[in-house]
Amino acid sequence: MIPIFIVLLVAVVVITIVKKQNAGNQQAAQSMNIARIIIIIVMACVLAISCLVQIGPGEIGVPILFGSVQDNVLRSGLNVVNPLVDVEKLDTKIQTYTMSEVKDEGAIRGDDAITTLSSDGLSLRLDVSVWFKLGENDAPNLLRTIGTDYVEKIVRPATRTALRDVSVMFNATDIYSTKRDDFTNQIAKNLEKSFEGKGIILDKVLLRNVELPEKVKEAINEKIAAEQRAQQMVYVLQKEKQEAERKKVEASGIAEAQKIISNTINSQYLQWKYIETLKDLMNSKNSTIVIAPFDQKLTPLLNLNQK
Numbered sequence: 001m002i003p004i005f006i007v008l009l010v011a012v013v014v015i016t017i018v019k020k021q022n023a024g025n026q027q028a029a030q031s032m033n034i035a036r037i038i039i040i041i042v043m044a045c046v047l048a049i050s051c052l053v054q055i056g057p058g059e060i061g062v063p064i065l066f067g068s069v070q071d072n073v074l075r076s077g078l079n080v081v082n083p084l085v086d087v088e089k090l091d092t093k094i095q096t097y098t099m100s101e102v103k104d105e106g107a108i109r110g111d112d113a114i115t116t117l118s119s120d121g122l123s124l125r126l127d128v129s130v131w132f133k134l135g136e137n138d139a140p141n142l143l144r145t146i147g148t149d150y151v152e153k154i155v156r157p158a159t160r161t162a163l164r165d166v167s168v169m170f171n172a173t174d175i176y177s178t179k180r181d182d183f184t185n186q187i188a189k190n191l192e193k194s195f196e197g198k199g200i201i202l203d204k205v206l207l208r209n210v211e212l213p214e215k216v217k218e219a220i221n222e223k224i225a226a227e228q229r230a231q232q233m234v235y236v237l238q239k240e241k242q243e244a245e246r247k248k249v250e251a252s253g254i255a256e257a258q259k260i261i262s263n264t265i266n267s268q269y270l271q272w273k274y275i276e277t278l279k280d281l282m283n284s285k286n287s288t289i290v291i292a293p294f295d296q297k298l299t300p301l302l303n304l305n306q307k
Helices: 002-021 026-050 139-145 150-167 172-176 180-195 214-264 267-282
Strands: 052-055 059-065 077-080 086-091 095-099 114-117 123-134 200-211
Touching: 026 052, 052 059, 052 086, 059 139, 086 139, 095 150, 114 150, 123 150, 123 180, 150 180, 150 200, 172 180, 180 200
Parallel strands: none
Antiparallel strands: 052 077, 059 086, 095 123, 114 123, 123 200
């Protein structure tokens, strides 16, 4: 806006000079007055517009006057500023910096996964994402001391350094499994120290993937398979034990039932039951002769009324 304002101001000066040179020509003077008024109105509009700066949501503005960064910060919305300042807009929303071995996934095109060593001397490849944002009140100092390329100057090298410093404190298998959260928490603490006083606020560290050496992965998989087999064997033993208990209870029930039956059945009951059975057989339409065994107390019954 300022260059346009200067051009219009020069145009007003030129028109004024030309008007004085053609003071005797009323028609020319009148045209010059109209042109000067129009230019002045345009200058006023340009000046008014240059005094207004709109800051979008999730952004802040830092005024820069003749190369000097001002300490005040412009918040989201419409702000009135000195028309001579330039406003540098900075993003204050959560930003993500990713280092990944997947092509075109992270901030650096290609394989950007970091390779580091664990405490047991194994080489690890780590995929990591860092969530961070800019501190609004610290934005002027960040712009003054670091600039707008804070990701390349601060976030990336600090993340890579923290990963290498922390990984040597953990075994490879711990990072891969049981102490994954402890590993990321320690990285977060290191990054917070690195970002302190620089206008960058850490939100979270995400350990996306841990790539172990092939032999280590095979050993871990074999260990997991052995643990699963052991758990399955425990389940089988428990099931067999329960089945043995069930059979024991069943056998005890059968023995008890047989004991009760043997105590309640006598010879008179069996004799009566025997006669009832012979009677049913004798009266059956399909039987012509029934030969029944007998002893001293029983007489055979014969169906002699055949038709």
